[in-house]
Amino acid sequence: MATRSSFRRRTQAPRPVSRVDDNVDGISCEECGSGDREDELILCDKCDKGYHLFCLRPILACVPKGDWFCPSCSNAKRLKRFPLIQTKIIDFFRIQRSTDFYQKPCQADSKKNKRRLGGLAMAKKKRKLLPFNPIDDPARRLEQMASLATALMATGTDFSDELTYVPGMAPRSANQASLEPGGMQVLCREDSKTLEHCKDMMKRGQWPPLMVVFDSCEGFTVHADRFIKDLTIITEYTGDVDYLKNREHDDGDSMMTLISAADPSNSLVICPDKRGNIARFISGINNHTPEGKKKQNLKCVRFNVDGESRVLLIAIRDISRGERLYYDYNGLEQEYPTQHFV
Numbered sequence: 001m002a003t004r005s006s007f008r009r010r011t012q013a014p015r016p017v018s019r020v021d022d023n024v025d026g027i028s029c030e031e032c033g034s035g036d037r038e039d040e041l042i043l044c045d046k047c048d049k050g051y052h053l054f055c056l057r058p059i060l061a062c063v064p065k066g067d068w069f070c071p072s073c074s075n076a077k078r079l080k081r082f083p084l085i086q087t088k089i090i091d092f093f094r095i096q097r098s099t100d101f102y103q104k105p106c107q108a109d110s111k112k113n114k115r116r117l118g119g120l121a122m123a124k125k126k127r128k129l130l131p132f133n134p135i136d137d138p139a140r141r142l143e144q145m146a147s148l149a150t151a152l153m154a155t156g157t158d159f160s161d162e163l164t165y166v167p168g169m170a171p172r173s174a175n176q177a178s179l180e181p182g183g184m185q186v187l188c189r190e191d192s193k194t195l196e197h198c199k200d201m202m203k204r205g206q207w208p209p210l211m212v213v214f215d216s217c218e219g220f221t222v223h224a225d226r227f228i229k230d231l232t233i234i235t236e237y238t239g240d241v242d243y244l245k246n247r248e249h250d251d252g253d254s255m256m257t258l259i260s261a262a263d264p265s266n267s268l269v270i271c272p273d274k275r276g277n278i279a280r281f282i283s284g285i286n287n288h289t290p291e292g293k294k295k296q297n298l299k300c301v302r303f304n305v306d307g308e309s310r311v312l313l314i315a316i317r318d319i320s321r322g323e324r325l326y327y328d329y330n331g332l333e334q335e336y337p338t339q340h341f342v
Contacts, residue, residue, distance in 0.1 A: 030070070031055035044070035054340040058219035061340065079214060082149035089145045093159055095205040105134040105206040129191045129314065130232045131198050132208040135225060141205065144225060147212040148278050151220045160238050160275040161202060163258075163310070169242040170268055177304035179261040187303040187310070195305070195312070198233050208235060210325070212281055218342055220281040221324055228319040234298060237279040237311040239272030247271065254280045258302070258309050270311065279313055284329035286341040298327040 027043065027050040028035040035041070040053045042060070045067045053060040056071075082089070090097060135141055152159055165172045177184040187195070202208070209226040228234070237256050244267040247255060254276070258268040272280040286292025299316045302309055313327060329338060 029055050042068060044068065044073055046070070046073040057216050059217060059340050059342075061338070079150070079154055082146045082153060084142060084146050086142060089142055089149065090205065092149050093145060093202075093205075096203050104136050105201060127231055128188075129194050130229055131194050131201070132228070132232055132234065133226065134201060134206040135209050138205075140225070141207045144207050144209070144211055145205075148210075148281075151212045151214075151278075151281050152276075154220075155280075156274075157272065157280070158275045159277060161199065161236070161277050163238055163270065164240050164275050166240050166242075169240055169246070172241075172308075174243070174266065174268060175241060175258065175308045177259070177307060177309045179259050179263075179266050180302075180309070181260075181262045184302055184304040184309060187305045192305060195233060195236070195310075199236075208278075210234070210278055212278065218283055222278060222282045224319045224321055224323050224325065226321050228315050230315055230317050232315045234282075234313040234315060234325065235277060235279050237270055237272070237277075237300070237313065239270040239276040239280070240274060241268055242271050243267065244269050256300075256311055258311060268309070282313065282325045282327060284338055284341055285326045287328065287330055287338045292338070292341060293328075295324075295326040296328055297323065298325055300327050 026035070027041060029041060029052045030049050031051060032055050034052075035050075037052060040063075041050050042053060042063055043050050046069050049070055049072075051070055053063065082092070089095075135144070149159070163175070198208070209224060209228065211223045211225045213221050213223055215221050239254075239256070241258060243265070245265055247269055250271070254272050256270040256272075258270050259266065261267045282298065285296045297315060297317055297319050298313050300311060300313055302311050319325070
């Protein structure tokens with residue numbers, strides 16, 4: 001499923017409290033007709049009909065905390081694509097208005113990144129991160145941006161390619177990578193420049209080669225729109241930064257660990273439900289099947305960037321055009337429910 005989150009785990013917030021009705025005797029799933037797996041049979045708050053989490057389309061990862069309405073009662077509007085109009089897209093993503101949008105994207109010199117020493121583990125340790133490689137055709141980049149705009153509008157999310165600090169949540173001063181027990185991997189100067197190069201390209205409309213596609217089973221998914229090299233920066237995970245203690249009973253399934261502090265009151269999460277980017281739509285692997293684990297082509301890594309924690313999604317192997325992007329929502333704790341993911 002493509003509900004959307006750190007190097008150790010996606011989120012430390014506990015699973016929402018189950019709201020499956022205690023009196024489910026005689027209730028069957030409207031899709032499969034079975035009354036088995038009662039712990040995963042959810043009742044509509046309007047019509048009281050039952051549905052298994054895994055029978056819904058898109059699949060639900062876990063039981064929602066608040067009211068839930070079945071497809072018939074939700075009055076869900078038909079998905080509308082964002083208009084493929086340049087001015088509307090430029091305004092939506094606040095792209096700098098200049099002739100750069102029509103020019104062939106300039107690429108950073110990455111010859112030194114092609115060196116491979118010894119085995120794969122050693123090679124990856126020595127190599128630097130690569131910037132994404134935009135598609136030359138500006139019309140195709142407009143389609144890529146329109147696909148993301150469609151997903152953001154459908155989920156009621158404003159676009160933001162930076163971490164945002166909102167009054168009433170965690171202030172920027174709370175984002176201190178030093179709070180992470182044992183420290184956090186420092187993003188070297190060269191890789192920091194690569195990250196900023198990616199940010200600058202996006203501001204000019206030189207978009208990463210990604211397409212957001214709606215899948216009836218997984219929901220919104222992200223596909224590579226051209227070949228992507230191993231160790232390419234795909235995107236930064238962005239959204240509102242808040243204290244984990246404020247989100248322990250949050251129903252959002254897209255929260256990402258930003259800092260897991262020794263003092264839990266200092267732990268931070270990224271919440272992309274109101275502001276975010278393409279990261280929230282990248283799918284998670286099914287940790288319970290060998291086939292699911294084989295799909296992973298990205299890794300989510302937290303870095304110390306100038307003293308602050310930042311979360312990057314990075315390619316861990318070459319990715320073919322058309323391939324769907326996946327990373328592991330869980331760490332060693334395996335707390336995020338992925339058993340029904342494709």
